[in-house]
Structure formats: structure tokens, C-alpha cells
Amino acid sequence: MHRIRPALFAACVLMTAACSNIQPWVKPYERDRLADPIMAWDRDAISAAYLDHIRESREGSRGASGSAGGGCGCN
Amino acid sequence: MRLESARGILGRLAVLIALLLVRAACADVLPDDRADLFYSKYSGGGMDITGYSALVRKKFTENFAVEGSYFIDKVSGASIDVLSQASQIKDERKQKTATVQYVHDKTTYTASYIESVERDYRSNTTSFSLKQDMFGDLTTLSLAFANTTDTVGENNGTAEVPIITWLGHAGSKSYDIDLSQILTKNFIAGVNFNVITDQGYLANPYRSVRFIDASNPNGYSLGGQVYPDTRTSTAVQIEGKYYLPYRAALTASYRWFRDTWSIVGNTYEIDYTHPISNVWILEGRFRYYKQNSANFYSDLFQYAGEYRFEGRDQDLAAQDNYTIGAKVTYAFLPDGWKMFKRATATFDVSRITFHYLDFRNIKDFGVKNGYKPGDEPLYQFNATVYQVYMSMFF
Amino acid sequence: MQSSKLLKRCALAALVMTAAAFAADAGGPAPAFTLTAVSGGQSGLSQYKGQVVMVNFWATWCGPCQQEMPLLDQMYKKYRPAGFTLIGVNVDKDAPPVKELLARKPVSFPVLLDPANQVSKSYHVDEMPSSVIIDRKGEIRYIHRGYRPGDENEYQDRIRQLIRE
Numbered sequence: 016m017h018r019i020r021p022a023l024f025a026a027c028v029l030m031t032a033a034c035s036n037i038q039p040w041v042k043p044y045e046r047d048r049l050a051d052p053i054m055a056w057d058r059d060a061i062s063a064a065y066l067d068h069i070r071e072s073r074e075g076s077r078g079a080s081g082s083a084g085g086g087c088g089c090n
Numbered sequence: 091m092r093l094e095s096a097r098g099i100l101g102r103l104a105v106l107i108a109l110l111l112v113r114a115a116c117a118d119v120l121p122d123d124r125a126d127l128f129y130s131k132y133s134g135g136g137m138d139i140t141g142y143s144a145l146v147r148k149k150f151t152e153n154f155a156v157e158g159s160y161f162i163d164k165v166s167g168a169s170i171d172v173l174s175q176a177s178q179i180k181d182e183r184k185q186k187t188a189t190v191q192y193v194h195d196k197t198t199y200t201a202s203y204i205e206s207v208e209r210d211y212r213s214n215t216t217s218f219s220l221k222q223d224m225f226g227d228l229t230t231l232s233l234a235f236a237n238t239t240d241t242v243g244e245n246n247g248t249a250e251v252p253i254i255t256w257l258g259h260a261g262s263k264s265y266d267i268d269l270s271q272i273l274t275k276n277f278i279a280g281v282n283f284n285v286i287t288d289q290g291y292l293a294n295p296y297r298s299v300r301f302i303d304a305s306n307p308n309g310y311s312l313g314g315q316v317y318p319d320t321r322t323s324t325a326v327q328i329e330g331k332y333y334l335p336y337r338a339a340l341t342a343s344y345r346w347f348r349d350t351w352s353i354v355g356n357t358y359e360i361d362y363t364h365p366i367s368n369v370w371i372l373e374g375r376f377r378y379y380k381q382n383s384a385n386f387y388s389d390l391f392q393y394a395g396e397y398r399f400e401g402r403d404q405d406l407a408a409q410d411n412y413t414i415g416a417k418v419t420y421a422f423l424p425d426g427w428k429m430f431k432r433a434t435a436t437f438d439v440s441r442i443t444f445h446y447l448d449f450r451n452i453k454d455f456g457v458k459n460g461y462k463p464g465d466e467p468l469y470q471f472n473a474t475v476y477q478v479y480m481s482m483f484f
Numbered sequence: 485m486q487s488s489k490l491l492k493r494c495a496l497a498a499l500v501m502t503a504a505a506f507a508a509d510a511g512g513p514a515p516a517f518t519l520t521a522v523s524g525g526q527s528g529l530s531q532y533k534g535q536v537v538m539v540n541f542w543a544t545w546c547g548p549c550q551q552e553m554p555l556l557d558q559m560y561k562k563y564r565p566a567g568f569t570l571i572g573v574n575v576d577k578d579a580p581p582v583k584e585l586l587a588r589k590p591v592s593f594p595v596l597l598d599p600a601n602q603v604s605k606s607y608h609v610d611e612m613p614s615s616v617i618i619d620r621k622g623e624i625r626y627i628h629r630g631y632r633p634g635d636e637n638e639y640q641d642r643i644r645q646l647i648r649e
Contacts, residue, residue, distance in 0.1 A: 039226025043612040044575035044604045045275050048333040050545040053363045053371065054278065056270070056331070058419075061128050061145060061159075062438060062477050069132060069475060071099050073444065075381050075405050076347035076355035078264065078284030079325035119547060152633045226610065425588070 057081065120155045120193055122431060123148050123484040134442070134473020137167040153193050161185040180249040183208040196223040210243040210254050219266075234266040244295040258291030276333040282345075284325045293317040299402040300452070301391040302463060308456055309463040313394055315401045318386070323349035327357075339363040347381075353406070355381035368424045373417040380410040389450050390464045404469075407449035415440035423482075431483045438477040445470045510627055514539075514618045515606040519573070519596035522586060527596055529571070529618075536568045536646045537618040538639070541598075541609050543574065544581045548631040549613040553591055555636040559643070560593040566647050567620075573598050575609075615639065619646050 041049075048054060057063045063081070071077050128143040145159035163183040189202035198221040206213045219234035240260040247253030263286070270280040293315045303311035329343035340362055347355035359377040366372070384406035386399035416439055423433035450466040457463075514537075518528035529537065540556060542549035553572075560570040572595040574582050579597055586595065598604055607616055611629035617639075619625050626642050628635065 039228050039610065041228060041272050041275055042601070042604070042609070043227070043614075044541065044543065044601050044609055046272075046612070047543060047545045047577060048276055049272060049278060051333070051337070051339075053337075053339045053365050054331055054333055056280065056329075058363075058371075059436065059438075059479070059481070061126060061143060062417075062436070062479065065128075065130055065141065065143075065477065066440065066475065068099060070379070073405060074355065074379060074409075074411070075349070075351075075353040075384065076325065076345070076357065076379070077099070077323060078286055078347070079266070079282040079327040079345055081268070081282060 120149055120153070120191060120198075121147070123155075124481060125484075126479060126481045128477070128479040130475065130477040132473060132475050135444070135471040137165060139163055139165045155191045157187075157189040157191070159187045161187075181208060181210075183211075196227075197221065209252055210245045212241040214239060217264075228272040230268075230270040232266070232268040232270075234264075234268075236262075236264040238262040238264070240290070242291045242295065257295055260288060260290030260292055262286060262288045277330065279330045280328070282325075282327040282329075284323075286321075286323050288321040289319055291317075292319065292321060293401065294403055297401075297403045299388070299391060299400045300463075301394050301396065303394075310390060310452075311394070313400075315403065316386075316399050317401055318351070318399050321350055323347065323353075337365060351406070352385035353381055353383070355379065369421050371417075371419040371421075373415075373419075375413070375415045375417075377413040377415075378410070379412070381408065383408040383448055387448075389448050402449075404446070404449055408447035409445060409449070410447070411442055411444045413440050413442045429484055433480070433482045435480045436478070438475075438479075440475040442473045442475070443470070444473065510624050512624055514616070514622050514624045515603075517603045517606070519598055519603065522574070522579070522583060522595045522597060527571075527594055529622075532569050532571070533622060534567070534620055536563075536620060536643060538568070538570045538643065539573055539607070539616045539618065540570060541573050541575060541604055541607070541612065541614045541616075543612060544576050544585050546612045550585075550589075551633070552613065552631045552636065553589065556639075557591045557593060559636065559640060560591075563640075563643055563647065568643055568647060569593070571596060573603055575599075575601055575604050575612075617642050617646065619649065 052058060067080055124145070124147045126143075126145040128141070128145070130141040130143075132139040132141075141161060141163045143159060143161040145157065147155060147157040149155040161184070163185075164180075165182075166180045168179055183206060185204060185206040187202060187204045189200060192199045200217075200219045200221070202215075202217050204213075204215045204217075215236055215238040217234060217236035219232060221230060221232040223230050238261065240262075241256060242258055242260060243254045243256040245252045245254055265285045267283045268280065270278065272278050297315055298312040299315050300310045300312050302309065305311075325345060325347040327343055327345035329341065331339055331341045333339055341360065343357075343359045345355075345357040347353070347357070357377065357379045359375065361373065361375040363371060363373045384401060386397060387401050387403075387406040389402060389407070391397070391400060417436060418438075419434050419436040421432060421434045423430050426432055446469045449469050450464070451469040452466055455461045455466040461467075514529060516529050518526055518530075521527045529539075538556075540552075542553070544550075556570055556572075560568070570593040572591065572593055574595055574597050576582050576597075577599050579599070582595070582597065607614070613631050615628040616624055617626040617628070625646060628639065
């Protein structure tokens with residue numbers, strides 16, 4: 016138990032440090048390309064949903080066809 | 091005629107729409123107000139389906155938005171495997187969707203309700219999703235849940251004079267986890283994970299199995315399908331989007347699917363987007379899909395009731411298909427005018443070639459033209475999908 | 485007894501770590517800079533010594549940045565006679581979209597260009613937009629990250645407070 020305590024303490028510090036100090040490696044002022052509308056996962060949500068609907072009616076597969084995120088990260 | 095031949099499509103549609111709604115937005119900021127008009131036409135395999143849709147989205151405060159849409163699908167034609175009806179099919183599906191979205195700090199909450207009605211099929215879906223930005227907004231995590239209930243019926247009359255028999259209910263629960271990660275200034279990657287569990291009446295009542303029957307002049311007879319009353323599926327997709335230095339985007343994705351009916355499906359897609367100034371965006375895409383057949387599927391059973399579960403629905407057959415698509419978007423108000431921030435018109439066309447590996451064309455081929463049961467040519471067909479839509483942003 | 489001591493040490497470590505993340509920014513001298521203005525010529529922070537200065541980091545591709553611009557302009561016009569100035573620092577890589585945007589939606593405060601992002605780095609900009617409020621002595625007093633409607637009231641409170649000093 017005496018050996019574990021300093022290790023636990025170190026782990027605590029490291030974890031807190033890690034959580035609060037993950038510095039974004041892509042700075043907010045470097046996100047111009049990611050904020051470009053052509054880099055959006057789906058520019059046209061209705062069209063994408065409709066094409067997916069057609070596929071699902073004909074294929075056995077379903078699900079897992081979209082992501083969220085990216086963009087300018089403002090606010 | 092049921093326009094949804096796969097179970098609980100609405101559930102996935104709801105989740106997909108909810109997830110797609112937050113995709114285009116800047117993290118933590120709700121997307122712009124918009125109004126969209128949409129027209130689509132699917133033509134292939136003897137079927138013609140036209141769809142019309144209108145969508146409106148409005149923010150009531152900076153944190154709260156509501157979206158509503160209305161969609162009508164009209165189908166006509168005779169699909170290859172609807173053999174019991176000699177006359178043309180005509181049917182209509184109406185769908186209403188309402189979505190609310192709330193953003194607080196780095197979290198976006200979305201809830202939606204979809205209701206779909208056809209003469210012989212009713213479905214409604216309730217879904218919730220949560221999106222969280224973390225690690226300097228480089229990472230976005232989304233969780234979503236959708237619950238669908240369907241009521242399945244069969245039209246034993248004609249298109250003009252329907253006689254509907256209600257056959258049963260089905261329920262579906264869908265769970266999604268999505269992670270999106272910005273890797274470099276030019277590259278964003280995503281992983282999507284989905285599980286769906288269905289139970290209840292999962293078959294399409296208009297499709298039949300066939301079995302060898304020497305007493306029938308065709309050499310085979312038709313019988314009712316018997317589906318398992320449960321299905322659980324898992325799908326995982328990885329995707330990446332890369333910004334090319336001269337201003338273009340390249341997207342690639344791969345999806346793996348597997349379910350308890352032993353279907354394994356692989357989807358590969360690649361997309362190239364090329365803008366020209368602030369006014370035109372051109373896009374080209376290619377998609378390839380392949381799956382094996384379900385474990386209770388057969389194009390021709392040896393005798394009636396050979397197995398406990400039997401199906402001959404096209405969706406369950408071993409198949410592959412490839413799609414080539416192109417899309418042109420024209421911003422007719424690129425910098426806005428009065429209350430419009432931007433307005434665009436888009437034309438999209440896809441050509442899909444379907445190729446079945448163990449489903450035969452018994453509508454056009456048979457004993458009448460020299461084919462013994464089981465020797466008919468494998469079915470294949472092409473379909474073209476057109477979409478024309480206008481989006482206005484406020 | 486031992487575990488509660490450990491817990492206290494953990495909590496202290498967490499506190500120190502979080503405090504450290506902020507201490508680096510507010511309370512220190514504002515890094516000097518000289519940049520090219522959109523209208524031409526060089527301009528820098530040193531020009532405005534003795535005044536209360538707000539440095540606003542923005543980009544043409546950032547929606548919330550554009551939302552706050554007209555409000556910043558109003559604020560600039562209102563408090564300028566009292567010894568306040570607002571400097572817009574644009575972080576776009578290319579100048580033409582910036583000039584084009586300002587031609588359509590002009591502002592009266594000076595806008596400087598930081599295409600190499602050196603000034604953004606020296607101010608540790610970690611969110612877009614960011615507004616740094618500097619007092620008459622050249623010390624950074626407040627850093628506001630992001631923009632939500634209503635934040636302009638907070639800006640005005642801080643500015644009024646610093647003007648009175």
C-alpha cells in the first residue's frame with residue numbers, strides 16, 4: 016500500500032494534466048480549409064438521406080452511413 | 091404495394107437525418123435557417139418512383155431550432171418479384187418529420203419524430219441524439235437512439251379498389267455511436283458504429299418463395315415466405331475527407347455489415363468535389379457494394395416447407411451493384427440578396443447497375459421460352475436516379 | 485486517513501494544473517506586434533499605448549466572428565472618445581477574401597492582417613473568435629473566447645471598467 020500511494024498520486028496528476036492540457040494540434044486559426052463548405056461531411060442532407068433510402072430498399076445492409084463534426088470549430 | 095421493402099428504414103432515416111443535420115454546421119453553432127424544395131425520380135427494374143419534398147428550418151433563439159419536412163413518394167410499375175399482381179401498381183407514401191434541436195456550450199441535443207403512411211403500411215419513429223465537441227473541438231462524439239414501430243398490411247384488391255388486410259406489427263431499435271476527428275489542417279476522419287435490433291413481422295407480404303413442383307406447368311409453385319421474427323445487425327464505417335491544395339475535396343469510405351441472418355455486406359465509396367469560384371460545385375462519385383445471401387434465402391427450394399424459414403426477397407439475395415453519380419450545384423445567389431444569405435440549385439444523377447448472383451429472372455424467363463426451373467438467367471437491371479433541388483439559406 | 489490525504493493532494497494538483505492553464509494568458513504584458521493594415525501601411529499595438537485596447541481575432545470563414553463585427557463597430561464608435569480603441573486582427577491566409585468582405589460590410593476600426601499567424605500564436609488564441617482586452621498600462625486583463633449573442637454586453641462592462649481606471 017505504501018508503494019501504491021505515490022504511484023496513484025502520480026497517476027492522478029498525469030490524468031488531470033492530460034485532460035486539461037490536450038492542446039489542439041490544429042489551431043482554431045488554421046481551420047479555414049476544414050470550414051470550407053466542400054469539406055462538410057454532407058453538404059446536402061436530404062439528397063444523401065434519399066439515396067440511402069433507395070439503397071436500403073434494395074440491399075440487405077443498413078446503418079452506419081454518416082458522421083458529424085469538423086467545420087470551423089467556432090465558439 | 092409497400093414502398094419500404096426493408097424493415098425499419100425510417101428508424102435509420104431518422105437517425106441519419108438527425109446526424110446529417112449537425113454535420114454541415116460549425117461545431118456548437120446551429121446551422122442557418124433554410125427552406126428546401128426537392129424532386130427525385132427513380133427509374134429501373136420496371137419501377138418508377140417519383141418523390142417530392144419540402145423542408146423548412148428555423149432558429150427561435152441562438153440555441154434552439156425547429157425543422158419540419160413533408161415528403162410524398164409515388165410508385166408505379168411492376169417490380170420483378172411482385173408476381174401475384176398482373177396489373178400495374180400505383181401507390182403513394184406520405185411522410186412527415188418534425189425535429190427540434192438545442193445547443194448548450196459544446197453539446198447539441200436533437201429529437202425527431204417521423205410518421206410515414208401508405209395504404210398498406212404505417213410506420214413511426216422517435217429518435218434522440220447528442221453531439222459533443224471535445225479536445226479543442228478537434229473531436230466530435232455523437233450518440234443516437236431511434237425507436238420505430240410499424241404496422242404491416244397487404245392489399246388483396248387492386249390499385250384502384252384496395253382491400254387491405256393488416257398482418258402484424260414490427261418494432262426496431264437503432265443505436266449509433268459516431269466519432270469524427272480532425273487529424274490535420276487538411277484531413278478529417280470519421281468512424282460510425284451502428285446496431286439495430288428488429289422484431290415482429292419482418293417479411294414483405296408481396297413476395298413469395300418458389301419450390302420445385304412437377305405438377306405445375308412452370309415446373310415450380312409459389313408459396314408464402316416465412317421469416318424469422320428477430321434480426322440484429324451491426325455496421326461499422328470508416329471515412330476520411332482530404333482537402334486538395336487547389337481547393338477540392340476527396341472522400342473515401344468503407345462500411346462493413348453483418349447480421350444474424352448471415353448477411354455480410356461491404357460498401358466502398360469514393361467521392362470527388364470540385365468547386366469553381368464561389369458559384370459552381372461539381373461532384374463525382376463511385377460506389378461499389380457486395381453482399382452474400384441470407385441463411386434462409388433460396389431462389390428455388392426443393393419442395394414446399396423444406397426449411398423452417400424461407401425467403402426469396404431480392405434484398406436477401408447474393409448481389410453486387412455499382413453506382414456512378416455526378417452532381418452540379420449552382421449558387422444563383424452566392425452572396426445573398428435581401429433576406430437570403432445564399433441560394434443554390436442542384437442537379438444530381440446516379441446510374442446504378444444491379445447484378446444478382448443467386449436470384450433469377452422468372453418474370454421474363456421460364457419453361458415457356460425453354461428454361462428449366464433453376465436455369466433461368468440471373469437477374470440484373472439498371473436504375474437511374476435523378477434529383478433536382480433548391481436550397482435557400484436565411 | 486491516508487486515502488483522504490491522497491485525495492487532497494490530487495485535488496490540489498488538479499487546481500494547480502487548471503490555474504496554470506489560465507495564468508499564462510491574463511495578467512501578463514500584452515505581446516507587442518506590428519502588422520500590415522488592410523488599408524495599407526504598418527500598424528501596431530505600441531501606437532495605442534495609454535488607451536484601453538481590445539484586440540479581436542477573426543476570420544472570413546468564421547460565422548460567429550461575422551455576427552459580432554457590427555456590434556464591435558458600434559462599441560468602437562461609442563467608446564473611442566473616452567480613450568478606447570479596437571484592433572481587428574484577421575487570420576485568413578489570403579488577403580483578397582478579407583478585402584472583399586470588408587468592401588461589402590465595412591467597419592470603422594482598424595483591421596490588420598496576420599496571415600502567418602505569428603500574432604495569434606503569441607496571444608495563445610485557442611478559439612475563434614477571441615477578444616483580448618488590454619488596459620492602459622499594456623497588461624492583458626480579460627480574454628473572451630468565442631462569441632454568443634449577448635456577449636457584447638460583457639465586453640462593454642469590461643471596457644467601461646478599464647476606462648474608469
